Amino acid sequence: MSANISIFDTTLRDGTQGEGISLSADDKLKIALKLDALGVHYIEGGNPGSNSKDIEFFQRVKSLGLNARITAFGSTRRKNSLAEQDASLLRIVESGVPAATLVGKAWDFHVHTALQTSLEENLAMIFDSFAFLKRNGMEAMYDAEHFFDGYKHNPEYALAALRKAQDAGADWLVLCDTNGGTLPSEIHEIVSRVRSELTASIGIHTHNDCELAVANTLSAVQAGARQVQGTINGYGERCGNANLCSIIPNLQIKMGYNCLPDEKLRTLTSTARYVSEIANVHMPVGQAYVGNAAFAHKGGIHVSAIMKDSKTYEHIQPELVGNKQRILVSELAGQSNIISKAHELGLDVNSNNEKTKQIIDQIKELEHQGYQFEGADASLELLLREAFTDMKEIFTVESFKMHMEKSNGVMISEAIVKINVDGQQVYTAAEGNGPVNALDNALRKALVQFYPKIEQIHLSDYKVRVIDEKDATAAKVRVLVESTGLDNTWSTVGVSSNVIEASWEALLGSIRYALLSMDKVNNGSPDITERLGLINH
């Protein structure tokens, strides 16, 4: 009985307007495959009239046989010209996609200021352009730019723009909060008015400039919108577009709308992480639903309640969106966190066990020294596996050296490592653009002959924190290293009064963790591969 909502993904078009986001045609095709697997209904590929990368995408995407409709983006025809002769509109038709979205002005101020034409000519531009798309047999969507700002200044003109598109046969009227400045209560009121005045289906396209894009989208759906435009992880210009990774579960789990089949919704977290990898953008740990900390618990009281019943501090079951509960082990927490972490890893541990007490004491001692495992799951896992399983040491370090020199403005960093892999000594050196990079390069160089897959992982974050600030450079530092391989991410920690030594420790942990997972993959232990899902596809 609940309504269906069409999910329109514009990660490949509006998402690429985000600062620092640049996608190749290959990247776009990979993301399109992943979006199709997620089950979105529309994938906006780009603007075939704007650049060769997008033209390549539209050519190659046809052979992928996707279920999602691929849509092209463009503008209404130029002023004082014919749609049939508009190069950009012709390119859209030539691209062979079944559907297109055209942006057109709906705010009188913009018609005057940005477009510098008359209000009548803008209406004609809208009508002609949609009539042209429909004559060419396409599904046509009108992105009514600045619709809400326009409505607030001149409601009749904003509605007239929609009506022109509807009269020309547009299938969807997509109301855009282009500047992201509208409030949920305003959205609800204005969408309700649109519903009462027009018959075409309504879509919603919001931006996050007030941190309200998700709420605004929900508000529009409650008022009758049936298409939702957004991007994975909310990528987009300025503060980003509406984040589909929050909107979809809100609509489906909280509000009872149908967006995706339930089993596809379970791939939401891996989709979000995959896209962040391809886009090469660091994903905030606290991102709603799909973030690494979205279901992470730190406080001891919270953890002991979670052990009794997870709904005490979780608003949904994390598995519904493919995420998982994490218990953070921190100074605030006690034994219950560690035991539940061990259970999560499938280790047979209980609180009465002597070994359990030992490992808890060991972790407390390490925390006292400045280690922090709440941000370093992989280091904690290595500790627990060492204590409770017969984990073999894949390699051992004999020594490392580091030389740096700055003279006449030129800086040189060189690392020399001596390690032992299965009884074989490897002694090698590498340069880097800094000491940690040099060490990382040297260590990989030493290991890659034994573990070629090591090339598929890379360090994705590096953080340094002074623990006891009173002694400043003589104080201890904690280094957190985050590594990433395909759609998995893990973190390790190192502590020392020497920033290089702490980095080295975290680096070693990261590589050991990766090798351990590869090893497990090779030995075919399916639950671990699944959980780590490391280099497995």
Next chain:
Amino acid sequence: MSANISIFDTTLRDGTQGEGISLSADDKLKIALKLDALGVHYIEGGNPGSNSKDIEFFQRVKSLGLNARITAFGSTRRKNSLAEQDASLLRIVESGVPAATLVGKAWDFHVHTALQTSLEENLAMIFDSFAFLKRNGMEAMYDAEHFFDGYKHNPEYALAALRKAQDAGADWLVLCDTNGGTLPSEIHEIVSRVRSELTASIGIHTHNDCELAVANTLSAVQAGARQVQGTINGYGERCGNANLCSIIPNLQIKMGYNCLPDEKLRTLTSTARYVSEIANVHMPVGQAYVGNAAFAHKGGIHVSAIMKDSKTYEHIQPELVGNKQRILVSELAGQSNIISKAHELGLDVNSNNEKTKQIIDQIKELEHQGYQFEGADASLELLLREAFTDMKEIFTVESFKMHMEKSNGVMISEAIVKINVDGQQVYTAAEGNGPVNALDNALRKALVQFYPKIEQIHLSDYKVRVIDEKDATAAKVRVLVESTGLDNTWSTVGVSSNVIEASWEALLGSIRYALLSMDKVNNGSPDITERLGLINH
């Protein structure tokens, strides 16, 4: 005529539940000073019953003479006991703060499952605890935990919990969406019901698990809540708390409520960035209102429209929140900051001056490279003094070298520096317990014969931040060094792809600044010492 909203900041308490966030007592005091300057009404400092760090904070914060009310956090008394004998409640009263917030259950499920007591005893716990605070003359706020979930399951019990607190004299009933799973429309309905049933003032405390914390807060205010609890940058457990940096401008600029004086609102961006520096958490460029990309324009069409009229693609004037427009071409935003900074230093600078334009270009170029002067006043001052005064170079560096070696578990760090002081070459070496410490030791050793007072200063903080996380160890890092001595504290910055080189640059800046102020102090310029005096203890 518009309503006043009390801003309750819990960055120092609930914010520290965020993954990877750990604040020392010094960090907390610095943030409290900044929050007070922003003009928030309440600063929740922590839980005086939980740890020594918070006890230290409450002791030391008294001497800062803040305008904001400092509040302590705790729970309602333990079950089956007396409030007068509850160690945690006694600690709150002893801490000497004028106001306290107690969390207490409002969801029957939690009373049974987590608290494991009867519904009646929970109500008695609430009543006794608030009566105790009021007998001790404190302003008392009830954080009604899981209020919305509780209301949805058993509205009468949730309301009864509020009523007990009100009957005991609680000044504020703060409705908490502890699990962050509630929708704005539900919030509005439930807060309206509470307003109709109770007379005490209502507060709202939301979490961001559905990416709706800001919208939920606005919704509660629209339904009558008059206190807003949240954190700077939305720090907090799991997906974070409600983000005050978005809530305050939404309430004040968009909705017409009074939160802060307009001139204080203009410090919002610098506050957000300062707190992210102290917390050592990377700030997303796209953060609403205060992010570096919040008013950045990339698309060519957008930029040309912006040049005609900035409201074409900006929902507010960025200056209202102390942010600025950024366009890919160089612009003059920020000039006024630099000029006012120069005036603060007593330098004769005006915007028409050719030299002023040069220094602005230089600072912009440095910021583009990753420098950030907001947390490094001393580096900015050095730049300005170099440009506008005849500052002599006290010493110059010819070269430095660094050797490190770890073998058989023993780590050695050695630095060699060659510097020039007043035409005299000093070539010396020192060891340290890490590379930065070794460099620091070598540099001091070279200078102490010329400037014996250098022994009175020491590095008090050292922070490293990866600027471009995409390349991990090959990425650039920014090092912030804080130095203390001669009753002053100052910060300097260094940037490089090499953590040691960046540290060296910040270290040099710190020492140069110290030598310069010694010089000035000797010349009897008291205002510098005074201006720098951050936390004098």
